[in-house]
Amino acid sequence: MGVAAALVGVVALSLLAGSCEQRPVGPEPNGAGGRWEQDVWRCFYNDVWAVSPQEFFIPSAFRVNGLVHYVDSAWQANPVTVGSVEYEISRIWGRSAADIYAITYEYSLVHYDGTAWRLESIDARGEKFDIWGDAGDHVFVVGGRVVHHFDGASWSRTEIPGASLKAVWGVSASDVYAVGNGVYHFDGTAWTRMNGTEELDLDAVWGSAPDNIYALGTVFSPRVRDQVVHFDGDTWQTVFEYADGVLVDIWVSEKGTVICAGSRDTESTRLAAVFYYDGSTWETIEIGKFGILKNISGTGDGGAIVIGAENVVVYFKEGSWELIHPGSWTDLNAVWGSAPDEILMAADDGFVFRNEGGSLWPEKLPFAGGDVNGLWGFSRDDVFAVGTGGKIARFDGSAWQPMASGVATELFDVWGSGPNDVYAVGEDYTILHYDGAAWSPVDYDADFTPWHVWGTSSRDVFVIGGDGAIVHYDGRSWRRMSSGTDEWIWDIWGPSSDSVFAVGSAGTIRYYDGGSWRPMNGAGLRTLTVVWGTSFDNVYAASIEGNIFHFDGVFWSQMFHDEGVNLWSMWGSSPTDIVAVGDWGAILRYSEE
Numbered sequence: 001m002g003v004a005a006a007l008v009g010v011v012a013l014s015l016l017a018g019s020c021e022q023r024p025v026g027p028e029p030n031g032a033g034g035r036w037e038q039d040v041w042r043c044f045y046n047d048v049w050a051v052s053p054q055e056f057f058i059p060s061a062f063r064v065n066g067l068v069h070y071v072d073s074a075w076q077a078n079p080v081t082v083g084s085v086e087y088e089i090s091r092i093w094g095r096s097a098a099d100i101y102a103i104t105y106e107y108s109l110v111h112y113d114g115t116a117w118r119l120e121s122i123d124a125r126g127e128k129f130d131i132w133g134d135a136g137d138h139v140f141v142v143g144g145r146v147v148h149h150f151d152g153a154s155w156s157r158t159e160i161p162g163a164s165l166k167a168v169w170g171v172s173a174s175d176v177y178a179v180g181n182g183v184y185h186f187d188g189t190a191w192t193r194m195n196g197t198e199e200l201d202l203d204a205v206w207g208s209a210p211d212n213i214y215a216l217g218t219v220f221s222p223r224v225r226d227q228v229v230h231f232d233g234d235t236w237q238t239v240f241e242y243a244d245g246v247l248v249d250i251w252v253s254e255k256g257t258v259i260c261a262g263s264r265d266t267e268s269t270r271l272a273a274v275f276y277y278d279g280s281t282w283e284t285i286e287i288g289k290f291g292i293l294k295n296i297s298g299t300g301d302g303g304a305i306v307i308g309a310e311n312v313v314v315y316f317k318e319g320s321w322e323l324i325h326p327g328s329w330t331d332l333n334a335v336w337g338s339a340p341d342e343i344l345m346a347a348d349d350g351f352v353f354r355n356e357g358g359s360l361w362p363e364k365l366p367f368a369g370g371d372v373n374g375l376w377g378f379s380r381d382d383v384f385a386v387g388t389g390g391k392i393a394r395f396d397g398s399a400w401q402p403m404a405s406g407v408a409t410e411l412f413d414v415w416g417s418g419p420n421d422v423y424a425v426g427e428d429y430t431i432l433h434y435d436g437a438a439w440s441p442v443d444y445d446a447d448f449t450p451w452h453v454w455g456t457s458s459r460d461v462f463v464i465g466g467d468g469a470i471v472h473y474d475g476r477s478w479r480r481m482s483s484g485t486d487e488w489i490w491d492i493w494g495p496s497s498d499s500v501f502a503v504g505s506a507g508t509i510r511y512y513d514g515g516s517w518r519p520m521n522g523a524g525l526r527t528l529t530v531v532w533g534t535s536f537d538n539v540y541a542a543s544i545e546g547n548i549f550h551f552d553g554v555f556w557s558q559m560f561h562d563e564g565v566n567l568w569s570m571w572g573s574s575p576t577d578i579v580a581v582g583d584w585g586a587i588l589r590y591s592e593e
Contacts, residue, residue: 036560036588049092050297050305053315059089075361082117093131103128122148122155130167138173160191169205179205179215196236208252216247240282251296251304261293261306272308274316290327325362326351332581334569336375340577346372366402367391374413386411386424405439412451417458425450444478446471452491460497464489483510483517490529495536503528503541522556523549532570542567
């Protein structure tokens, strides 16, 4: 996020990644009851099963229950409902989009036939951790010491004394492997533990042929490390060991290449990583600071969908990867909405999150992976976004279309009085103007870094930034205003042209009455990054240290605090419906009780 990222220097705990508890903090201004909520659109991704790179299903829980369905770049929630009961799903496997099996949190098994979900007549007692089936009618479900087997007509239950099963995969219905405390093999008649695997503690298994099967797990002696073991049709042997992080899941392509999901751990952070075997060597490929990758599903083209902690989704193929979902830990840099249930949030890595109807889905912009820093729109179907490398895109109601900005510098913010009068600001003293046909640079006499732009009309535009800079456009010319401070000004907003608030570093609050700027007190020395409101006596300011202040027309008072939150933007549809966003996926929503 450019200048903002350099400023922060604070490791924040993601509100989306933290507790599901909703914490009421502080009274609503003017005496009415209200609260700021955390985790307002939070969900947890549990597993993944892919049809192709363009279509996959992810079990989801908490605020989006059932399955998340991704198809042709679009996301949607698919509840798993049998009768009047809606289920949360932990594991999934299928043969096609019309033949899916899923394990519920209650250890029931449900099946989708392309039309509806139904409960399978399987013993619901005991843990169930994994599902696999052949290309015909056979399905295997394992957990603990029990294997459930469907032969196309009915389910049977087999108990393996002493077993502790976690995962299952097979070559055919008569050549199946289940792993846990060792490897157990099913030959079509009976289950037996394979020789030489008694000391193994395994978590995942996959293969491409009877003589090319891999499993991964943990070795505890003489030192703790994760390992990958390989079966060549005769014996199991260790082929890869790893002690600098964790290995969680494994998948093998038809060509025999191997992908492991996990992490590489450092002293300060955990980096999501893929461990790739191309048939001759193992390579560790870091995906980014997304915690840990945990589930894999092949896509039928030699690639795989990999999901991780905090909902990151990656498409990986032959050593290369593409980010499909940036995850809940991604920084949120701006928020704008057209209605209470139609809200956009600008994020890092070229994504915008769209909340429509209570679900939060990512959309990838044509930003070449650069960050999206600013948003402004005039309706749901007409929105501008700016970001890294001078990138600008416009949403036309169906897709984000790239726009030529004429610059390569980072753009921080965008605002307009109408679709044919839009401004964007950024590094290298950049102010751009869009007149409905093209973007062009604005000629103004100033030597500061423009950070935000805002106004009340085409003849009343403010640009603020470093060194206390505030410049104003009156429809004819730009002029530098005297702000009375050298502190960085981070944001500006007002209910009218002669009632404007500006906030910045060291608790700076300045108020413009139409004639001059004067100081206001109330935030101490906290760096204020956001100001927004609905009227002179209902204004909010937020800081990088997780404070939200309210101005009632007379006094500023603190109404929320969480030092693990760095807030960067705020938008509301009304005085009683406000959204604030920030680093590490922080989302707060203020509403009436």
